Amino acid sequence: MYISRLVIQNVRNVSHLDISLNDKFNVIVGENGSGKTSFLESIHLLGFGRSFRKSKNSELINFSETQLTVHAAARFKKSDTVKQSFGISKFKNGDNQIRVKGQKVARLSELSSYFPIISFTNDSLDLIEGSPSFRRRLIDWLVFHVEQSTNCSAVYRDYARVLEQRNSALRHHKIELVKSFDQQLIKLNANIHSYRQQMVAQLNDEFNQQFKSLDDKFLNSDVKLIYKAGWNTSQSYSDIIADTLAQDLKRKTTSYGVHRDDVLFLIDDRNIKHLLSRGESKRFVLALLLAAERLIFKMTDKNCIWLFDDICAELDFDSIKKTFELVADLDNQMFFSCIEKDLDLIKQVVTRNNFYSVFHVKHGQLLE
Structure with a gap:
């Protein structure tokens, strides 16, 4: 699956983002609290209906709002000319509203089946510990x-x-x-x-x-x-x-x-x-x-979608480089969050592909 366009509303401090994405590498840059992790959480919602963080679903919704919405226009293959519409809305009362190919569906699994999402975060060691x-x-x-x-x-x-x-x-x-x-x-x-x-x-x-x-x-x-x-x-x-x-x-x-x-x-x-x-x-x-x-x-x-939250804090450069070498042949869409000082390190790994986009966020807004 490849997400071409992502619309995020009221996910934590991100009130509204409407962004066109790269089919290969997407780097989200910002300081702590800027909204870069919320960006990744929004994608994670499409595959799991929850965050990869250890928090309640209600905490995902902006404190001043009653619901959040994540909408994605996506293609199954890069060669596809037609984009399909997917979305999830979550309400503070615990209700969900899910759309697959533009139609309302009853179960989250009907949405999740289209989004095999793999996240590597600071909580990933829970698999061991x-x-x-x-x-x-x-x-x-x-x-x-x-x-x-x-x-x-x-x-x-x-x-x-x-x-x-x-x-x-x-x-x-x-x-x-x-x-x-x-x-x-x-x-x-x-x-x-x-x-x-x-x-x-x-x-x-x-x-x-x-x-x-x-x-x-x-x-x-x-x-x-x-x-x-x-x-x-x-x-x-x-x-x-x-x-x-x-x-x-x-x-x-x-x-x-x-x-x-x-x-x-x-x-x-x-x-x-x-x-x-x-x-x-x-x-x-x-x-x-x-x-x-x-x-x-x-x-x-x-094709899985990869989410790496603050990858430079989790892996050394050699491990990051080897990871890219291992996944290069599968041609997945990947998302990385990092702070400004680590951007050059990420670029060293992705530049050889020449298929990457960098997005700067601050206070939940996309900087031009």
Whole structure:
């Protein structure tokens, strides 16, 4: 996907921006608080309906307004002559309004499916240091884009619904009601387990190559991702659900299932949490995201959109340079935010392509 024109209204301190974008590299320059990160957040909304920052959706909306809107005119391929219209509005009361190809749609997933967006920010290390939910989210995002099935999204929605219903019944000690949800839970659990198991295996093949390209220190190491199911897979899940009913009633929650899954990151069978420096961890995460992009492109022919927030603060020059070399052949649209003093460094990397635009922002406004 390539965004040709972006209109942003009331996203944090950006009251209104209407901007024509470069198909390749877009550099957004400004000091802290200028609105450059809000620019990237606006694009992120198209792919996820939320910010990449750890903040509530309501905080995205300008404090003096009741809603925000992001509109994009975009093409599926660079060669396309027709642009399609996409948009999302979010309201402080929690409502959303979503448009795909100019038409209102009911679900965010209908918009997100067109925008495979990868963000690399100062929170990206949560993939290593954060809870298993961050790692599950990455795998499920890949499943969503690679499976390309509406049924896939429904399976995840149904699992979340049934799990909540079962947990509610556990909290109220309604044993027969708890049991009535078990068969649905078992079936949906098996589906998601299969999705994730296959996706981690495919991602593992891509990841090994990307990480060693970014960090040659580990060229001779065994680097791998391991899918860790949220229950003992030597037993059937149906047996576990039955055997742990008393425990679940005591804890008032479902103890085992795909909602407890994790992905382990190992180098020579050692967890990377105890092995990598902060700089090496950032390159590890970047390699993971590059591998995810490669997998999406290989399986679907979709071009991802990259968002790099303050990339010079996150990566050294050599890592930035290697990143550009690795993504050059996929011809993605990319967005970078940086402060003024780092602009020359970014230009050193992108100038050889001669396909880049620089936008200066201040107080949420575009400077001419």
